[in-house]
Amino acid sequence: MSSSLSSSAPASGSQKKHKVAIVGSGNWGSAIARIAGQNTQRHSDIFEREVQMYVFEEDYKGKPLSQVINETHENPKYLPGCKLPENVVANPSPVDAVKDATMLVFVLPHQFIRSVCKQLKGKIHPDAHAISMIKGVQVKDGKISIFADVIQEALGVSCSALSGANIANEVAQDKFSETTIGHRADDKGRENAELFFKLFDTPTFKVGIIEDVAGVSLCGALKNVVAIAAGFTDGLGWGDNAKAAVMRIGLMEMKRFSEEFFEGIKPETFTETSAGVADLITTCLGGRNRKCAEAFVKTGKPFDQLEKELLNGQKLQGTETAREVHQLLEARGKVDDYPLFKAVYSIAYEGIDAHDLTSRL
Amino acid sequence: MSSSLSSSAPASGSQKKHKVAIVGSGNWGSAIARIAGQNTQRHSDIFEREVQMYVFEEDYKGKPLSQVINETHENPKYLPGCKLPENVVANPSPVDAVKDATMLVFVLPHQFIRSVCKQLKGKIHPDAHAISMIKGVQVKDGKISIFADVIQEALGVSCSALSGANIANEVAQDKFSETTIGHRADDKGRENAELFFKLFDTPTFKVGIIEDVAGVSLCGALKNVVAIAAGFTDGLGWGDNAKAAVMRIGLMEMKRFSEEFFEGIKPETFTETSAGVADLITTCLGGRNRKCAEAFVKTGKPFDQLEKELLNGQKLQGTETAREVHQLLEARGKVDDYPLFKAVYSIAYEGIDAHDLTSRL
Numbered sequence: 253m254s255s256s257l258s259s260s261a262p263a264s265g266s267q268k269k270h271k272v273a274i275v276g277s278g279n280w281g282s283a284i285a286r287i288a289g290q291n292t293q294r295h296s297d298i299f300e301r302e303v304q305m306y307v308f309e310e311d312y313k314g315k316p317l318s319q320v321i322n323e324t325h326e327n328p329k330y331l332p333g334c335k336l337p338e339n340v341v342a343n344p345s346p347v348d349a350v351k352d353a354t355m356l357v358f359v360l361p362h363q364f365i366r367s368v369c370k371q372l373k374g375k376i377h378p379d380a381h382a383i384s385m386i387k388g389v390q391v392k393d394g395k396i397s398i399f400a401d402v403i404q405e406a407l408g409v410s411c412s413a414l415s416g417a418n419i420a421n422e423v424a425q426d427k428f429s430e431t432t433i434g435h436r437a438d439d440k441g442r443e444n445a446e447l448f449f450k451l452f453d454t455p456t457f458k459v460g461i462i463e464d465v466a467g468v469s470l471c472g473a474l475k476n477v478v479a480i481a482a483g484f485t486d487g488l489g490w491g492d493n494a495k496a497a498v499m500r501i502g503l504m505e506m507k508r509f510s511e512e513f514f515e516g517i518k519p520e521t522f523t524e525t526s527a528g529v530a531d532l533i534t535t536c537l538g539g540r541n542r543k544c545a546e547a548f549v550k551t552g553k554p555f556d557q558l559e560k561e562l563l564n565g566q567k568l569q570g571t572e573t574a575r576e577v578h579q580l581l582e583a584r585g586k587v588d589d590y591p592l593f594k595a596v597y598s599i600a601y602e603g604i605d606a607h608d609l610t611s612r613l
Numbered sequence: 614m615s616s617s618l619s620s621s622a623p624a625s626g627s628q629k630k631h632k633v634a635i636v637g638s639g640n641w642g643s644a645i646a647r648i649a650g651q652n653t654q655r656h657s658d659i660f661e662r663e664v665q666m667y668v669f670e671e672d673y674k675g676k677p678l679s680q681v682i683n684e685t686h687e688n689p690k691y692l693p694g695c696k697l698p699e700n701v702v703a704n705p706s707p708v709d710a711v712k713d714a715t716m717l718v719f720v721l722p723h724q725f726i727r728s729v730c731k732q733l734k735g736k737i738h739p740d741a742h743a744i745s746m747i748k749g750v751q752v753k754d755g756k757i758s759i760f761a762d763v764i765q766e767a768l769g770v771s772c773s774a775l776s777g778a779n780i781a782n783e784v785a786q787d788k789f790s791e792t793t794i795g796h797r798a799d800d801k802g803r804e805n806a807e808l809f810f811k812l813f814d815t816p817t818f819k820v821g822i823i824e825d826v827a828g829v830s831l832c833g834a835l836k837n838v839v840a841i842a843a844g845f846t847d848g849l850g851w852g853d854n855a856k857a858a859v860m861r862i863g864l865m866e867m868k869r870f871s872e873e874f875f876e877g878i879k880p881e882t883f884t885e886t887s888a889g890v891a892d893l894i895t896t897c898l899g900g901r902n903r904k905c906a907e908a909f910v911k912t913g914k915p916f917d918q919l920e921k922e923l924l925n926g927q928k929l930q931g932t933e934t935a936r937e938v939h940q941l942l943e944a945r946g947k948v949d950d951y952p953l954f955k956a957v958y959s960i961a962y963e964g965i966d967a968h969d970l971t972s973r974l
Contacts, residue, residue, distance in 0.1 A: 534856075
């Protein structure tokens with residue numbers, strides 16, 4: 253990064269420090285709030301110490317979860333066993349949590365994005381920077397959108413995206429990992445990326461930056477479709493050659509799909525960054541999509557049943573994204589251009605035998 | 614591939630068919646001889662039916678191995694349990710095996726290449742095509758060479774390279790996999806790749822082609838260094854994020870190293886082909902380099918002891934390649950430009966603690 257951080261103080265007063273709010277407090281939200289809380293202390297010249305964290309209020313053993321978090325400095329429901337810094341403050345009101353915040357981190361399940369944005373509209377700092385850590389895409393009326401764009405349009409703020417080979421529990425234990433911020437091409441986008449770099453980069457959580465908000469977002473969504481295919485090969489007992497082949501073919505379809513439907517995609521986002529190839533590897537080695545797809549082949553049970561049995565309340569994203577991608581490709585008459593995506597959809601939704609996976613590639 | 618195969622009949626007579634010789638008969642040599650034997654039958658318009666296979670003669674239960682292979686159509690020593698087509702003929706004489714052959718497949722451990730080439734010099738068909746499946750590089754007097762170049766120079770034939778995510782036993786069982794042929798930029802190089810494509814491509818062994826003989830060769834050698842690093846992370850129990858990060862960083866160093874020391878490297882050989890990213894994945898998931906490196910961290914035993922205990926006579930290539938790469942980088946004053954390669958060397962040879970792996974990246 254060539255430009256200096258001195259230019260990126262809040263526009264409302266050059267001496268003011270940035271105030272951070274995390275919108276979301278699940279497994280990944282809590283892990284990233286922990287890092288943000290550490291780094292606002294480490295970079296006290298740039299950031300206000302306190303980090304607000306919006307918590308969707310629910311009951312935890314007879315107490316409100318937000319209260320439990322503030323009393324114990326731990327999120328026992330979604331990140332048990334991991335202490336949060338005391339400057340991370342849980343707040344059950346999204347509007348109150350983002351008050352005066354100049355940096356907004358969106359890290360909540362995608363089905364809640366629209367309703368939260370509706371609540372926040374008009375109530376956020378006019379020069380705020382936002383970043384989306386939301387996986388998934390939105391397909392509607394034959395159009396596909398990333399959530400960084402959904403947030404940017406809903407709130408009128410510059411929104412980047414962060415994604416990478418980041419299993420939350422490993423990050424929360426300070427095990428080494430990398431991640432990628434994809435930002436927009438304008439000055440505000442670059443400033444945004446520099447600020448979030450400062451907020452998140454640590455010696456064991458290394459942040460890379462690339463000017464490609466759509467590519468980073470799409471990597472985070474589409475890798476889950478490939479992980480379903482990788483899980484099929486595991487279930488079939490096809491070995492490491494076949495699994496690696498499916499991952500390679502999947503990575504190429506992810507890249508090609510993104511180039512076809514979005515502007516300004518950088519191929520190296522897919523082939524060279526943590527958000528791309530590295531996250532694909534992590535997701536295909538151990539993730540929940542892989543696991544359910546393996547069980548799908550081995551047990552013959554449908555995915556919705558496996559989701560309930562194996563994921564402990566978490567959602568299976570790969571099959572849902574496969575369906576959305578298929579819907580888009582069908583609307584555009586391009587289904588056959590993406591044989592791996594097509595095979596995943598056909599096996600998951602149309603009863604095609606998983607043994608046919610590679611004969612379709 | 615745009616050009617037609619009709620131009621690629623042997624130059625010595627346009628109606629003559631190509632005669633194939635496999636030079637080598639280990640685990641991978643036997644697996645690839647099986648495919649070649651099937652495909653010379655399938656494409657009987659292009660190839661002579663018989664495939665000669667040079668076998669380094671050794672005793673197998675009181676009989677010469679070549680005789681056992683020809684009697685049982687199986688290589689019980691290196692690929693037990695897998696039938697070879699009857700048109701694959703074992704031959705203990707390399708000179709006799711390559712007689713009149715117009716297509717030569719070199720698939721033997723790199724330490725034997727020079728002596729075999731010396732024996733073959735002047736005794737091969739003047740218009741023969743060769744392909745190298747040899748892993749590793751040769752470093753001498755501050756210079757690095759790939760074995761496709763060593764063969765091409767020693768024998769005066771056009772030599773391509775083949776590498777990919779190809780665990781031999783899985784290929785021998787017709788489990789799905791992909792591979793990559795890297796060829797030279799001239800017409801003879803393209804003709805070479807088309808012919809070897811015909812010799813090897815099957816519905817479960819999909820051959821890709823790229824104009825990059827050095828890149829494909831270097832992928833096959835350098836991935837083993839990265840697999841050592843990946844094995845260290847396994848031994849340390851650092852999880853999937855760290856392993857994926859090390860693999861990504863390693864892939865980038867492989868590419869950068871190749872671009873620095875060779876002409877005509879295509880970046881996509883590393884990031885998009887089976888020889889590149891896919892083979893790296895396979896090798897870091899299950900290979901012997903990964904396995905020994907994991908044991909190195911867990912047991913504290915030196916690598917030469919682990920090689921004897923764990924590899925059943927096979928050689929550990931990653932540490933040897935790490936040493937050769939280090940030797941070259943040292944001669945060129947570039948050691949610090951490749952922190953992952955440096956860390957692998959330092960941990961394997963200089964007693965540095967494996968826990969320091971990522972602090973050096």
